[in-house]
Amino acid sequence: MGRRRGEAMGQHLRAPTPPPEPVRFVGRFKELQDIALWLKQQRVGRPSNSHGLPGLLVLHGPAGVGKSALAAMACQRHDMVTHWLSLADATRVDVEPTLLRLLAESGASRADIVRAAVAGGRRWRRTLRYELPRRLHDRMLVLDGAKPSVVRALMTRLRGCHGLVVLVTSREPTGWFRMGARMLDVTPMDDGMMSAVVRQAAGGRLVHRDLWHPTSVLGDALQGMPALARVAGALIAKRGTSLPEKRVDESGAQWLTRLALQGCTPDQRKLLGQLVVRNSTAPFTLRSVEALYPGRSRSMLDGLVARELVQPWRGDATFHIPEPVAEATPPHHQTAGTHPVVWASRVLQDTAGLLDGRPRPGFVARQESERFTPDELVPYVDEFMTLLANERGSAEQRDHITDGLAALLAVLGDAHRLVALYRLRPTPPVRRALGSFAADLGLPHRALAMFDADSWVSPDAVPAGAAICLQSGRLDGALGVLEGLLREDARPDERQHMAWASTVLGAVRCDRGEMAQAEQALLRAAALHRAAGCRRGVGWTLLHSARVCLLTGREAEADRVLDEAEDHLLAVADTRGRNWVLTERVRVALRHGGTETPEALAREALRQHEAAEDIRGMGWTYLYLGLAHMEGGAFGRARDVLNTAETYFLRCGDDLGAAWTRHRVALLTLPTGEGSFRDALAALESAWELFQWIGCPVGTAWTELEMVARRPPTDLSSMPLLDTARERFRALGDPCGQAWARAVEAVLQNHVLEQGPRTAEALVVSLPDSLPAWGLIVEEVTEFWRGRGVVGGHVIPFHARDAVAVGHTGHAFLASPVPVTPRCHVRVTLFDDGPAEDTTARLLLRVLPEEGHPWAVAEGDRPWLTVTAVPLTHASVDPASALLMPSEQPGHGAEFGFTAHRTGTHRIRFTIALDRTGTVLQQVETELDILDHDQQGELSSPEAVTQRGR
Numbered sequence: 001m002g003r004r005r006g007e008a009m010g011q012h013l014r015a016p017t018p019p020p021e022p023v024r025f026v027g028r029f030k031e032l033q034d035i036a037l038w039l040k041q042q043r044v045g046r047p048s049n050s051h052g053l054p055g056l057l058v059l060h061g062p063a064g065v066g067k068s069a070l071a072a073m074a075c076q077r078h079d080m081v082t083h084w085l086s087l088a089d090a091t092r093v094d095v096e097p098t099l100l101r102l103l104a105e106s107g108a109s110r111a112d113i114v115r116a117a118v119a120g121g122r123r124w125r126r127t128l129r130y131e132l133p134r135r136l137h138d139r140m141l142v143l144d145g146a147k148p149s150v151v152r153a154l155m156t157r158l159r160g161c162h163g164l165v166v167l168v169t170s171r172e173p174t175g176w177f178r179m180g181a182r183m184l185d186v187t188p189m190d191d192g193m194m195s196a197v198v199r200q201a202a203g204g205r206l207v208h209r210d211l212w213h214p215t216s217v218l219g220d221a222l223q224g225m226p227a228l229a230r231v232a233g234a235l236i237a238k239r240g241t242s243l244p245e246k247r248v249d250e251s252g253a254q255w256l257t258r259l260a261l262q263g264c265t266p267d268q269r270k271l272l273g274q275l276v277v278r279n280s281t282a283p284f285t286l287r288s289v290e291a292l293y294p295g296r297s298r299s300m301l302d303g304l305v306a307r308e309l310v311q312p313w314r315g316d317a318t319f320h321i322p323e324p325v326a327e328a329t330p331p332h333h334q335t336a337g338t339h340p341v342v343w344a345s346r347v348l349q350d351t352a353g354l355l356d357g358r359p360r361p362g363f364v365a366r367q368e369s370e371r372f373t374p375d376e377l378v379p380y381v382d383e384f385m386t387l388l389a390n391e392r393g394s395a396e397q398r399d400h401i402t403d404g405l406a407a408l409l410a411v412l413g414d415a416h417r418l419v420a421l422y423r424l425r426p427t428p429p430v431r432r433a434l435g436s437f438a439a440d441l442g443l444p445h446r447a448l449a450m451f452d453a454d455s456w457v458s459p460d461a462v463p464a465g466a467a468i469c470l471q472s473g474r475l476d477g478a479l480g481v482l483e484g485l486l487r488e489d490a491r492p493d494e495r496q497h498m499a500w501a502s503t504v505l506g507a508v509r510c511d512r513g514e515m516a517q518a519e520q521a522l523l524r525a526a527a528l529h530r531a532a533g534c535r536r537g538v539g540w541t542l543l544h545s546a547r548v549c550l551l552t553g554r555e556a557e558a559d560r561v562l563d564e565a566e567d568h569l570l571a572v573a574d575t576r577g578r579n580w581v582l583t584e585r586v587r588v589a590l591r592h593g594g595t596e597t598p599e600a601l602a603r604e605a606l607r608q609h610e611a612a613e614d615i616r617g618m619g620w621t622y623l624y625l626g627l628a629h630m631e632g633g634a635f636g637r638a639r640d641v642l643n644t645a646e647t648y649f650l651r652c653g654d655d656l657g658a659a660w661t662r663h664r665v666a667l668l669t670l671p672t673g674e675g676s677f678r679d680a681l682a683a684l685e686s687a688w689e690l691f692q693w694i695g696c697p698v699g700t701a702w703t704e705l706e707m708v709a710r711r712p713p714t715d716l717s718s719m720p721l722l723d724t725a726r727e728r729f730r731a732l733g734d735p736c737g738q739a740w741a742r743a744v745e746a747v748l749q750n751h752v753l754e755q756g757p758r759t760a761e762a763l764v765v766s767l768p769d770s771l772p773a774w775g776l777i778v779e780e781v782t783e784f785w786r787g788r789g790v791v792g793g794h795v796i797p798f799h800a801r802d803a804v805a806v807g808h809t810g811h812a813f814l815a816s817p818v819p820v821t822p823r824c825h826v827r828v829t830l831f832d833d834g835p836a837e838d839t840t841a842r843l844l845l846r847v848l849p850e851e852g853h854p855w856a857v858a859e860g861d862r863p864w865l866t867v868t869a870v871p872l873t874h875a876s877v878d879p880a881s882a883l884l885m886p887s888e889q890p891g892h893g894a895e896f897g898f899t900a901h902r903t904g905t906h907r908i909r910f911t912i913a914l915d916r917t918g919t920v921l922q923q924v925e926t927e928l929d930i931l932d933h934d935q936q937g938e939l940s941s942p943e944a945v946t947q948r949g950r
Contacts (some may be wrong), residue, residue, distance in 0.1 A: 012375065012378045012412075013104060013105075013378055013381060013409075013412055013413075013414040013417065014104050014105060014107060014413070014414060015105060016081055016082060016083045016084075016105045016106070016139075017083055017084045017085065017105060018082065018084060018314070019071070019072040019075040019076065019082055019084040019142060020068065020069075020072045020084070020283070020313045020314055020318075020320075021072070021076075021312075021313075021314050021315060022069050022072045022073045022076065024197075024200055024201075024230075025069055025073050026189075026193055026196050026197050026200065026226065027189060027193040027196070028066070028070050028073070028186075031059075031070055031184065031186060032070070032073060032074060032077065034184055035057065035070075035074040035167075035184070036074070036077065036078070038055075038057050038182055038184075039074075039078055039080075039140075039165060041055075042055040042163075042165045043163070043165075052159050052160055053155050053156075053158070053159055053179065053180060054141075054155065054158050054159075054161055054164040054165060054166050055164075055165045055166065055182075056151075056155065056165075056166045056168065056176070056179055056180060056181040056182065057165070057166070057167050057168070057181065057182045057184060058168045058169075058170060058176050058181045058182070058183050058184065059071060059167070059168065059169045059170070059184050059186050060169075060170050060171065060172060060173050060183065060184070060185065060186065061171070061185060061186035061187060061188075062171065062188070062223075062225070063171060063225075063323035063324055063327065064225035064226070064227040064228060064253070064322055064323050064324035065186050065187070065188055065189075065224070065225055065226070066186065066189075066225075066226045066227070067169035067170075067186050068144050068145075068169055069226070070169075070186060071142050071144065071167055071169050072084075074167070075140060075142065075167075078140070080138070080139060080140040080165075081138075081139045081140070082139070082140045082141075082142060083102055083105055083106075083139065083140070083141050083142065084142045084144065085098065085101070085102075085141070085142065085143055085144065085146075085382075086144045086145060086283075087143050087144065087145055087146040087147075087150055088144070088145030088146075095150070095153045095154050095157060096420060096423055096424075097385055097389060097417075097420040097423075097424065098154060099128065099132065099154070099157055100113070100416040100417060100419055100420040101382065101385075101416065101417060101420070102132075102135075102136060102141070103131055103132070103135055103136075103416050104414055104415070104416035104417055106135035106136060106139075107135070108131050108134075108135045108416065109131075109613070110413070110415035110416070110437075110441055110613045111415075111441045111442070111443060111613055112127060112131065113127065113131070113415055113416055113419050114415050114419065114434065114437065114438050114441060114443060114446060115127075115443065115446060116128075117419040117422060117423070117434070118434075118438065118443075118446040118449050118450065128157070132157065132158060132160075132161060133160040133161050133162065136158065136161040136164050137161055137162045137163045137164060138162070138163035138164070139163070139164055139165075140164075140165050140166075140167060141158075141164060141165070141166045141167070142166075142167045142168075142169075143166065143167070143168045143169070144169050145169055145170065145171075146168050146169075146170055147170065147172060147175075148170070148172055148174070148175030148176055148179075149175070151166070151168055151170075151176075151179065152175075152178070152179055154166075155179050168181075187224070188223055188224020188225060189224045189225075189226060189229070190224070191219075193226075194219075194222060194224060194226075194229050197226050197229035197230060197233065198222075198229050198230075198232055198233040198236065199233065200230075200233065201229065201230040201231075201232070201233025201234050201236075201237070201308060202233040202234070202236045202237040203233075203237050217243070217245060217246060218232060218243060220252060221246060221251075221252025221253070221255050221256055222252065222256075223252060225253075225324055227308075227311070227322035227323070227324055227325065228252065228253055228256055228322075228324050228325075230308040230311065230322075231256045231257070231260055231307065231308045231309065231322075231325065232256055233308070234260065234306065234307045234308040235256065235259055235260060235307070238263060238307075239259075239263075243259065244259070251328065253324040253325065253327065253328040254328040256328075257309070257324075257325055257328040257329055258328075260307040260308070260309050261309070261329075263307060264303055264304065264307065264309075265300075265303065267300055268300050268303045268304055271289065271300050271301075271304070272304055272309055272310070272321070272329055273329060273330060273331050275288075275289075275310075275321060276321060276326050276329045276331050277331045277340060283313040283314070283318045283319060283320045283379065284318070284319055284320070284379075285317060285318055285319070285376075285379055286298065286301060286317065287372060287376050288380075289301050301319070305319070308322075309321070309325050309329075318379070340387065340392070341387060341392050341393030341394075341397050341398075341401070342393070342397065344380075344383075344384050344387055344401050345393070345397045345400040345401050345404070346361055346400075347372050347377070347380075348377070348384065348400065348401055348403075348404025348405055348408065349361050349400050349403075349404050350371055350372070351371065351372050351373065351374055351377055351404065351408065352403070352404040352407040352408060353532070353533060353534065354371075354373070354374070354533065354534060354535045354536060354571075354572050355374065355407045355408070355411050355534070355536045355572055355574075356407050356496065356500070356534065356536070356537070357495075357496040357499055357500070357528075357529060357532040357533075357534030357537050358496055359496075360533060373571060373572065373573065374408055374411055374412060374572050374573040374574075375412075375573040377408060378412070381405070381408070381409070381414075381417065382417075384401055384405050385405070385417065385420065385421070385424075387401060388401060388402060388405075388421070388424060388425060389424060398425070399427065402421065402425045402427055402429070402430060403427070403429040403430075405421060406418065406421060406429050406430045406433035406434075407429075407433060409421065409433070410433040410434075410436060410437045411536065411572065411573065411574050411576075412573060412575075413575060413576065413612060415437060415441070418430075418433060418434055418437060419434065422434050428458075428461075429460075431450045431451070432450065432451065432460070432461055432464050434450050435447040435448070435449075435450030435451055435464065435468065436464050436467065436468070438450065439467065439468045439471045439472075440471075440576060440614060440616075441613055441614070441615065442613075442614070442615030442616050442648075442651055442652030442653070442654075443652075444468055444471060444472040444652070444653045445653065447468045448465075448468060451464075451465055451468075459485055459497040460496075460497050462481060462482065462485040462497060462501060463482075463485070463497055463500035463501045463503075463504055464500075465481045466478045466479075466481040466482045466501065466504045466505075466508075467500075467504050469481055470504055470507055470508055470511070471616060471652075471654065472653050472654060472655060473653075473654045473655035473656030473657060473658070473659070473694050474655065474694050474695070475508050475511055475512050475656065475694050475695040475696055476694065476695030477694075477695075478504060478508045479505075479508060479695070482501050482504065482505055482508075485497060485498065485501045495528055495531075495532065496532060496534075498528060499525055499528035499529045499532060499534065499537055500525075500537060502521045502522070502524045502525035502528065502541075503521075503522065503525040503529075503537060503540055503541045503544065505521040505525075506518045506519075506520075506521035506522035506525060506541070506544050506545070506548075507544045507547075509521055510544060510547050510548050510551065511656060511696060512695065512696055512697055512698060513551075513696070513697055513698025513699075513701075513732050513734065513804045514697070514732060515548055515551060515552050515732075515733075515804050516733060518544075518548050519545070519548050522541050522544055522545045522548065523545075523921070523922075525537070525541045526538060526541045526542065526545070527823070529541055530854060531852075531853075531854060535568045535571050535572050536568065536569065536572045536574055536577070538565075538568045539565045539566075539567075539568030539569035539571075539572070539574065539577055540565075540569075540577055542561050542562075542564050542565035542568065543562070543565045543569075543577065543580060543581055543584065545561050545565075546558040546559075546561040546562045546565060546584055546588075547584060549561060550584070550587050550588065550591065550802075551802065551803060551804045552803070552804065553803055555588055555591045555592035556592065558584075558588055558592075559585075559588050559592060562581050562584055562585060562588065565577075565581055566578055566581045569581065575608075575612060576612050576614060576617075578608075579605060579608040579609050579612055579614060579617055580617060582601065582604060582605040582608060583602075583605045583609070583617060583620055583621045583624065585601050585605075586598045586601045586602045586605060586621065586624040586625065586628070587624055587627075587802075589601055590624065590627060590628050590631065591799075591802075597628075598624070598625065598628035599625065599628060602621050602622075602624060602625040602628070605617070605621045606618055606621050606622070609621060615648050615651050615652040616648070616649075616652045616654050616657070618648050619645050619646075619648030619649045619651075619652060619654060619657050619661075620645075620657055622641050622642070622644050622645035622648060623642065623645040623657060623660065623661055623664070625641050625645075626638045626639075626641040626642040626645060626661075626664060627664070627798065627799075627802070629641060630664070630667070630668070630798045631798060631799065635668050638664075638668060639665065639668050642661050642664055642665050642668075643665070645657065645661050646658055646661040646662065646665075649661060655690055655693070655694045656694055656696060656699075658690060659687045659690035659691045659694065659696065659699055660687070660699060662683050662684075662686050662687035662690070663683075663684065663687040663691075663699065663702070663703055663706070663801075664798075665683055666679075666680045666681075666683035666684045666687065666706065667680075667706070667795065667798060669683070680706075680710050681707060681710055681711065684703050684706055684707045684710070685707065687699070687703050688700060688703040688704065688707065691703055697728050697731065697732060698728075698732060698734070698737075698801075698804055700725075700728060701724075701725045701728035701729050701732070701737060702725075702737070702801045704721050704722070704724055704725035704728070705722070705725045705737075705740060705741055705744060705796075706796070707721060708721050708722045708725065708744055708748070709744050709747075709795075709796065718748070719748070722741060722744060722745055722748070725737075725741055726738060726741040726742075726745075729741055732804060734804050736777060736800070736803055736804075737804070739777055739781060740781070740796055740800060742763070743763065743781045743784055743785060744796075746763050746785065747784075747785065763781065763782075763785055764778045764781055764782055780796075780797050780800070784796065823849075823850055823853065824847055824848065824849045824850070824853060824855065824886065824922075825847075825848045825850070826845065826846070826847055826848075826910070826912070826922060826924045827845070827846050827848055828843055828844070828845050828910070828924070828926050829843070829844040829845075829846070830842075830843060830928070831843070831844060835898070835900065835928070835930060836900075836903075836930065837900055837901065837902060837903050837930055838899065838900070838901060839899065839900075840878075840897045840898065840899045841897070841898045841899075841928075842895060842896070842897060842898075843895070843896045843897075843898050843908075843926075844890060844893050844894070844895050844896075845867055845884065845893055845894045845895075845896070845910055845924075846884070846887070846888075846890065846892070846893035846894075847865060847884060847886040847887075847893075847912065848886070848887075848888060849886045855886040856886075859885065859887065859892075862885050862886050862887070863885075863886070863914055863915070863916065864883055864884075864885060864914075864915040864916070865883070865884050865885070865886065865912055865913065865914060865915060865921070866881055866882075866883060866912070866913045866914075866915045867881060867882050867883075867884055867894045867910055867911070867912050868880065868881040868910070868911045868913075869881070869882075869896050869908055869909070869910055870908070870909045870911070871898075871906065871907070871908050871909075872906075872907040872908065872909055872925070873900075873904075873905075873906040873907050874900070874901045874902050874906075875898065875899060875900045875901055875906050875908075876898075876899050876901070877896050877897065877898050877899075877908060878896065878897045878899075879896065882894035882895070882896065883915060898928070900928075900930040902930075903930050904929075904930060905927055905928070905929055905930075906927065906928050906929075906930055907925055907926070907927050908925065908926050908928070909923060909924070909925045910923065910924045910925075910926070911923050912924070
């Protein structure tokens with residue numbers, strides 16, 4: 001298979017937040033020894049207090065003395081899993097978000113916490129009490145900048161966490177006694193250490209000792225603070241030792257900061273003031289600066305780092321502002337785009353537009369490369385949560401942050417922080433996000449509990465509700481939910497919801513075996529998602545489009561579509577979506593071959609689904625793995641794998657998966673005796689009832705056909721069932737299914753009535769030559785016939801039901817339930833009047849995008865399309881394919897010469913695809929009447945009879 005698959009993305013939010021990397025750490029030997037001794041005492045099991053609380057060590061001292069750097073160095077020297085939490089802005093004692101964050105970073109079960117959140121009350125409290133000691137044992141928790149009241153509330157909830165040690169940095173020297181804390185004073189550095197820090201920051205430049213002596217102006221300003229010593233060293237490196245006197249009315253930190261800022265540009269001073277207002281203690285990344293100053297953020301930040309006003313936090317990607325500098329820096333007046341709450345609101349709404357297609361306010365005149373992707377927002381998630389917990393900003397701004405954060409957390413797979421958001425602000429968007437997440441975890445009943453009765457009439461709730469029905473396998477239920485939104489009078493402002501509704505509709509139609517309708521819905525969904533800039537929507541739509549390609553026998557195209565789907569899902573950090581792409585690749589390998597076997601791909605997909613706790617994904621992967629074993633003749637292994645698949649389907653409530661699993665297990669019952677037939681019929685009847693209940697015509701038809709094939713030939717009661725199956729295949733437009741129904745009927749007729757085809761040749765000659773893969777079908781039907789069907793030991797091939805071949809798309813499929821504007825139209829123009837037999841007529845095909853369509857742009861930005869012309873009657877077309885560009889101009893169209901070799905009605909099929917990727921976008925079939933030379937020419941005009949695509 002020609003494909004590209006990147007490494008699985010790590011769940012950054014579900015890994016412990018690491019401590020900062022100590023940069024140019026100097027001294028503190030005694031303090032480090034004291035911390036090491038205390039940790040050793042805790043690890044050998046010495047109880048820290050008599051209340052069962054974790055061991056607690058408090059590093060306290062003034063701002064800028066290096067408490068955080070000391071704690072980070074202690075973490076680096078000891079082999080313990082460490083969670084680093086910056087809590088300087090935590091003003092509320094509500095500790096649930098912090099506890100849930102710790103559970104997320106400890107890899108706690110997503111499903112358990114979602115169940116508890118939906119249930120609430122006693123179950124919620126019991127789950128927290130159970131999960132915390134189970135997950136937070138033998139770890140180190142660092143609470144940087146925490147207040148005693150916050151730590152006290154946390155410690156109470158962490159009781160019983162065996163081996164957990166808590167390290168706190170705080171300016172507060174009191175309020176710790178009742179927690180059994182061990183206190184460690186972090187005092188200002190002595191003269192010698194300060195000398196080393198200054199010299200280090202000055203690039204090794206030797207400076208006279210009197211400059212930083214406590215009695216000197218510089219020494220008095222430093223006050224033994226290493227953060228200020230680095231600022232002083234950077235000043236000396238740039239300005240020499242002649243520093244101006246500080247004013248009487250300013251502190252030492254203000255003096256040093258003022259001098260450092262004098263060497264900065266106005267934009268750098270403005271940037272520092274804006275970063276200080278955002279959050280002086282939380283680290284930030286280069287992307288934060290890019291959002292404020294696109295195009296020149298690196299140089300501006302480098303200038304601040306060179307003056308030590310901004311210092312590295314982890315490597316050269318994360319930074320922080322030292323507390324003394326932050327307190328001494330005058331805050332810059334925030335504009336509408338840079339205020340912390342407004343910035344969070346805009347950036348979350350903008351990024352959420354990539355995920356769900358909502359209008360993206362973003363920032364004016366920004367390029368796509370300057371927008372935040374979901375994984376780039378990971379470092380800011382807890383900062384956003386803090387803004388909400390502290391009720392910063394207006395109610396509208398908090399709503400925007402809440403909605404965007406809910407969408408982000410659901411896609412990133414962080415159930416615990418999403419539950420924390422739900423507990424904090426249970427708004428309808430948060431409830432829907434949590435409900436959709438519950439469905440992804442195989443909890444459809446909990447998911448439905450998140451949807452109020454009134455929400456089903458809300459356009460933004462309909463796609464999510466239909467998706468939950470789809471994940472439960474209830475296809476008729478999903479169509480019923482979608483019916484209210486997919487209507488002719490839908491408003492333009494509902495386009496976001498119509499896009500997702502069309503995606504779900506396409507997936508439902510695909511599962512029902514209605515391939516033509518599925519393709520129509522998915523093409524429409526892709527156009528809407530692309531117009532809205534919703535990359536996640538495009539990715540999921542392409543994933544379902546690949547399923548359509550697989551079922552209609554276009555394996556190579558399915559492989560290409562999966563590549564494109566993976567690109568979109570990777571761009572928005574949708575790990576779950578990429579896992580499903582991998583599951584579909586199992587089917588591609590099964591049908592199309594490639595460098596990796598279906599078994600190897602299935603093992604990788606199972607590992608990824610298990611990590612994401614996607615029970616339904618595991619079930620379908622096991623089902624496809626079972627098909628691989630069936631095709632390979634390993635029936636025993638296939639049965640075991642299919643039984644495992646059914647177990648997962650029952651756990652997640654997916655009735656469609658359970659029905660197909662029972663159907664496949666029945667096929668493994670070989671015709672070795674009467675008992676095996678009874679077992680097979682019992683399994684098929686169970687699957688048949690389930691298929692009928694959920695509304696799956698293709699599954700029902702194939703199960704009915706197998707039930708007829710496995711009943712005794714003398715059982716005439718099976719004939720109505722056969723008629724029903726044949727009618728279902730006809731309604732689906734599946735000639736392959738109809739061919740197998742004809743074969744089963746012929747075998748029964750010969751057994752019972754001694755009539756019908758007498759030879760295999762007589763049977764296959766009645767099969768239409770328009771069947772896709774006609775030769776293979778004829779070969780397999782012939783073998784089935786000669787083996788006298790299932791009774792004689794020859795079953796219908798296992799892979800037959802994995803193809804729903806649509807030979808022709810009729811007018812019944814043209815009615816679009818969703819009005820989509822703008823669209824692209826295909827126009828075929830006949831240049832020559834009255835074309836006759838054996839004369840060439842010129843046809844011009846043009847693609848005309850409506851105003852507002854993505855292709856209705858400057859000509860240089862329009863894609864090149866490939867048009868392939870295939871005559872479906874006794875005629876020829878030259879050339880067979882041509883290039884064109886979407887345009888009103890005839891010169892940008894594709895011209896073909898059509899020659900009919902007999903009179904009558906002729907049909908031509910035009911297939912339009914992207915030239916760059918080969919992705920098929922549209923098919924148009926046109927009829928022309930070729931008359932005798934003495935008939936009127938005006939009757940010979942092209943008529944479009946079939947349109948598929950957007």
